[in-house]
Amino acid sequence: MDAKTIRNTFLNFFKEKQHEIVPSAPMVVKNDPTLMFTNAGMNQFKDYFLGNKIAENTRVTDTQKCLRVSGKHNDLEEVGIDTYHHTMFEMLGNWSFGDYFKKEAIAWAWELLTERYNLPKDRMYVTVFEGDKDDNLEVDAEAAEYWKEFIEEDRILLASKKDNFWEMGDQGPCGPCSEIHIDLRSDEDIAKIPGKELVNADHPLVVEIWNLVFIQFNRKADGSLVSLPAKHVDTGMGFERLAMAIQGKQSNYDTDVFQPLIQHLAKKAGVTYGNDEKLDIAIRVIADHIRAITFAIADGQLPSNNKAGYVIRRILRRAVRYGYTFLQFDAPFMYELVDILAGQFNEVFPEVEAQKDLIQKVVKQEEVAFLRTLEKGLKILNDLMDTHKSEKVIPGREAFALYDTYGFPFDLTSLIARENDFGVDEKGFNEAMQEQKNRSREDAASERGDWMVVHEDDAVEFVGYDATNCHARILRYREVTEKKKTIYQLVLDQTPFYAEGGGQVGDKGTLTSGEEKIAIFDTKKENDLIIHFANKLPSNLEQEVYCEVDTARRKLTENNHSATHLMHAALQEVLGEHVAQKGSLVNDQLLRFDFSHFQKVTDEEIAQIEKLVNEKIRENIQLNEQRSIPIEEAKAMGATALFGEKYGDFVRVIAFDKDYSIELCGGTHVDATGQIGLFKITSESSVAAGVRRIEAVTAEAAEAYINEQLALLNEVRELLKNPKDLTKSLTDLTEEKATLTKEVEALRNKELQAMKAAIVQEAVQKEQYNFIAKKVSLPNAQALKQLAYDIKAVVDNVFLVLAADINGKPQVAVMIDEEVVKTASLHAGQLVKELAKEIKGGGGGQPFFATAGGKDINGLDAVIEKANGLA
Structure with missing residues (x-):
């Protein structure tokens, strides 16, 4: 079976068992503060397990895009080294929400593996939970009994809580699980050591392929377990490992999931995969990482310097580093692999093909940028080795600065150091890294209490499309401590407060309870639960509250949100149909x-x-809103859906003129476009390769912006004595300034040449060089550099120190002829650091030229005196 057939067989098998096939959720998580990325198949179903939402289908099946590179589930360091861990992988799963339980899950798993996939029964083992005294849990005898119907008892193994008790997190739904393992070793190896001894022992060919999780408990904040009112099944089977088992391979990377990527890389590098383990690891790392990067970008997450974007950038840089170091790829190469992935996944994940051009441009730009960083890092590393050549060890904190500032990986620093017979202070590096982690942990410190139930009612209704106030009951609340500050989160049975989503910020407002007014300072979604943020709780939690949204703020936000829709349509009309939303922010x-x-x-x-947007505003087009439209019907209407968003079976459609703007959207909007008043773009810029950003204002803010610009224009007119032709006057002024600047530069250069001629005469001949130390006054740092180079050009074997007064600020420059650097063992970078102490400053540079700045202008004479002493 090829990979596509394996995937389709799984989905169709469970479709036969009355499961609904559902699409994968985006790999990048939007409405869950506990997760950056989808790291398990169950993530998109959390609300069903938590009881926040009732499943429309009690049996579903899917293949879910997952990413495991941070937190508890972090496989990054194993990727490429072994043959079965990955950053991005597919998780095949079948789910029961209060429907079937252990018996059916076990029977169907065995049927699929042995009868549809024809995997050998005598190569398989299953594990069941052995119980745990701390949690007062018994062995899962029920699962063990069901397994006895299909497999010999000596192949049913007991396993610990660590391996066979699944938990969503420190709190939340959890339960025992039953894993299915397969032994892919040769008959000879099996004869030597039975497979049962290698289960859960990290053997590369005795691997877990399927985990059947039986969710039946809820973990409270105090660590205790309570039974859930409904029991669920959550299974996950690694698609890549399954392909390895079915295709009879000894590595996931030998399957047709990875081989097209691997063979492309091997051919490009001019090597044969399988001949050299170091090269093979590099190829495997790149083949794995490009999948994670591609799917993240397709789901709307661009590489950046923070949060999820930083994780993606780190993965990309890690892959580039492997290509650069081991495969000698010194030019962009990863972007070429996107074509292969688009072809592989066009049926199951068509978003890659749809955004192929964008993904390639982003990846290529990131590669170019990091290859420059590698060059810069190598230069700094060479300077560090020059500085520390006596001790032959690079200090850990300097290696960390190289990593932290330039993104230069520690393992690359170590590798290059070893090649030059240097060591790296790994302990010092780790200490610096830990200090940064501790700072980050303190900044992000958060404690969440259990939800405290006030009213037993799970029905939560959003009424904010039709009203900005209503009466409500508090259903539950919890206390959250963030950065040593306590806030309260409340859930109401109905609410007019819009929760942050789709780029629109959450509403603010008040809850009134009797005589008490509670400020709501934000509203967010946690999965599908609407959470209201407050600094205190009402005194009487049982009492009904009156909810009021800050309507002035809401209306301004609605102006900007509706204008965003109009602009999106205008962008497509003016720039082309390729324009697609990649992110947005809408506030007041x-x-x-x-x-x-x-x-x-x-x-x-x-x-x-x-012009287009303002025309639509003046047309005063009425909002056409349709709620709970089947998604396929909405798409047939031409509604724009965003990549990286998870839509349900029924969606809300917002249209301003069905032939102009029609989008799937959950936000709030104006009743008619005339309410927006005026639209004005304030800036246009680049965000990443192939991604642009526009900022704009509407209504009163647009009027204020235009008035500010007019006021500025009038001020310029007055300064220029109200010329008839303002543009001509400014052009003439600019040309005149340019002419005068050239004249000033010519005069300065003349002065500089005269200064150079005088200084050259002061050279003192020493045994190995001609020494000059001189105090000078110069207009800028560039003049100092030019003077140093000009003197070097006419004085042989020069050792020059210039102490400069640059508009009242002290600077020092040291220039040493390259031959003198070798023969006299002088280093400009080290000398300038010593001289800079006299001006209370610091600096550095190359062995032949270095500069330093300082704070004490009165120390320049001392610089010259110390320089004469050093000479």
Whole structure:
């Protein structure tokens, strides 16, 4: 079976068992503060397990895109080294929400593996939970009994809580699990050591392929377990491992899931995969990592310097480093692999093919940037080795600075150091890393209490599309401590407060309880639960509260959100149909919109976009809102759906003129476009390769912006004595300034040449060099550098120290001829550090030229005196 057939066989098998096939959730998580990425198949179903939502289908099946690179589930360091861990992988799963339980899950798993996939029964083992005294849990005898119907008893193994008790997190749904393992070793190896001795022992060929989780408990904040009212099944089977088992391979990377990528890389590097373990590891790392990067970008997460974006950038840089170091790839190469992935996944994950051009441009730009960083890092590393050549060890904190500032990986620092007979202070590096982690942990310190139930009612209704106030009951609340500050989170049975989502910020407002007013300072979603944030709780939690949204803020936000829809349509009309939303922010101050486009939006195009949007505003188009439309019907209507968003079976459609703007959207909007008043773009910029950003304002903010610009224009006119032709006056002024600047530069250069001629005469001949130490006054740092190089050009074997007064600020420059550096063992970078102490400063540089700045202008004479002493 090829990979596509294996995947389809799984989904169709469970479809026969009355399961609904559902699409994968995005790999990048939007509405869950506990997760950056989907790391397990169950993530998109958390609300069903938590009891926040009732499943429309009690039996579902899917293949879920997962990423495990941080937190508890972190497989990054094993990737490529072994043959079965991955960053991005597919998790095949079948689910029961209060429907079937252990008996059916076990029977169907065995049927699929042995009858559809024809895997050998005598190569398989199963594990069941052995119980745990601390949790007062008995052995899972029920699962063991069901397994006895299908497999010999000596192949049913007891396993510990660590391996066979699954938990969502420190709190929440959990339960015992039963794993299915397969032994893929040769008959000779099996004869030597029975497979049962290698289960859960990290053997590369005795691997877990399927985990059947039986969710029947809830873990409370105090660590105790309580039974759930409904029992669920949550299974997960690693698609890549399954392919290895079915295709009779000894490595996931030998299957047709990875081989197209691997063979492309091997051919490009001019090597044969399988001949050299170091090269093989590099190829496996790259083949794995490009999948994670590609799917993350397809789901809307661009590489960046924080949070999820930083994780993706780190994975990408890690892959580039392996290519650079081991395969000698010194030019971008990873972007070429996106084509292969698009072809592999066009049926199951078509988003890669749909965004192939964007993904390739982003990846290529990131590769170019990091290859430059590698060059810069190598230069700094060489300087470090020069500085520490006596001790032959690079200090850990300097290695950490190289990693932290430039993204230069520690393992690459170590590798290059070893090649030059240097060591690296790993302990010092780890201490610096730990200090940073501790700072981050303190900044992000968060404690969540258990939900305290006030009213037993799970029905939560959002009424904010139709009303900005209502009466409600508090269903539950919890206390959360963040950065040593206590806040309270409340869930109401109905609410007019819009929870942050789709780029729109959450509502603010008040809850009134009797005479008490409680400020709601934010509203967010946690999975599908609407959470209200407050600094205190009402005195009487049982009492009904009156909810009021800050309507002035809501209306301004609605102006900006509806204007975003109008602008999105205008962008597609002016720039082309390739324009797709890549991110947005909508609040009461402004709108920010990121979109795919491969060049700067011109002034003419911006004017055209503004004109189109303002025309639609003046038309006063009425909002056409349709709720609970089947998603396929909405798509047939031409509604725009966003990549990386998870839509249900029924969606809300927002249209302003069905032939102009029609989108799937959960946000709040104006009743008619005339309410927006005015639309004005304030900036256009680049966010990443192939992604542009527009910021704009509406209504009063747009008027204020235009008035500010007009006031500035009038001020310029007055300064120029109200010329008839303002543009001509500014052009003339600019040309005049340019002419005068050239004249000033010519005069300065003349002065500099005269200064150089005088200083050259002061050279003192020493045994190995001609020494000059001189105090000078110069207009800027560039003049100091030029003077040093000009003197070097006319004085042989020069050792020059210049102590400069640059507009009242002290600077020191040291220039040493390259021959003198060798023969006299002098180093400009080290000398300038010593001299800079006299001006209370610091600096550094190369062996032949270095500069330093300082705070004490009165120390320049001392610099010259010390320089004469050193000479």
